[in-house]
Amino acid sequence: MRFVDEFRDPKLARKLLDGIKGLTPDREVNLMEVCGTHTVAIFKHGIKELLPQGVNLLSGPGCPVCVTPMETIDRAIALAGLPGIIFTTFGDMIKVPGSSSSLEEAKAQGKDVRIVYSSLDALRIAKENPKKKTIFFGIGFETTSPSIACTLSRAKKEGIKNFFLLSAHKLIPPAMKAILEAKEVNLAGFISPGHVSTIIGSRPYEFISKEFGTPCVISGFEPLDVLQSIYMLLLQIRERKPKVEIQYRRCVKPEGNIKAQKELDKVFEISDSSWRGLGTIPNSGLRLRKEFSSFNAEKAFDVQIESSPEPKGCLCGEILRGVRIPVECSLFVKECTPEHPIGPCMVSSEGTCATYYKYHRRKDYEKR
């Protein structure tokens, strides 16, 4: 496939690895790949195993499914259980356990829960079922939220009254800030999310290099992209000149996608948001603007949600902060598997636990 195969060239990968070896410092360096899509790419292409001793990759909080609080999932399940509702969601969300059930179980019990590929599909379902109310469970980072905004603008323009959004959208840079402020892990650099950055550009990360002195490289998702990003980070570390660089230049402009930013801004405003594992992070979420509040499922439907404890023994919170790795969880593989997930990190195809599970027969997976 164009723009994929070229970035998998083994000859160039070897060259980059030589470059990385030449730049490896004497002390250990921890680099965090923030985005779950990067975690999957890193494991799929065996990049962790190829890196020289001393260059460690830690997975971060960039899995939207994993950081959605249990309370939100319970709310989703409760909403799906109301009469006359069609509940639509992205496929990754359906298996996530709430405190006593999941959307998948609700579906098995006869609730109308449907998986959609796009928010536009959810809107189409609403139009095709005028006698019912269709709720879309909106999760995702800046990559996804502009598309949801677009769909809501369209619903408003077309005067559709039976379409609602349960919004759990979150913003990535504030989460990176929270991780730096917590100082639980010693991070020498961030491999920053490429697709989030297609929308927001490179500027929202600048505070990371300026205020925290931590290098940032915005990376693509093919092996050469990730290796080049690691190379660029090591170069910054060696030169002691932390900055924000874009490796993924074919898709990311410094200013991002301004049209998408405007679409997003029309519909959503920034608010505080609660993250699983990270707690409430200031200015890290999106809520609907007043003009769009009639689409807000939380306001339109009154359901009572009790606060619920995290599953016992699950380390998802620590894993999302890069403090622990899945093999350190006593439930990993034994009780918690993709078929019987205990925490969200095992459910999402991009969850760190699910990724470790899929590739855990590789001998080097315990290396950190």
Place this chain on the structure above:
Amino acid sequence: MCLGIPAKVTSIDEGMAEVDVGGVRRKISIQLLKYVRIGEYVLLHAGFAIQRIDEKEAQETLKLLEEINEVR
């Protein structure tokens, strides 16, 4: 979740485009792009094109990689 895949635009019609994703045809929204031309590649995510893929930049990145050990 943040997956984006390259898709080639084959036709455009009022905010929607037909694209070719590795041989499979799909209808996607191009509302998030200021403009796009037929024949160009876009990044497809959740039914929307979220950015155009810059051919020239892709070539330049690859060229840079060819030269990498010599530059340093």
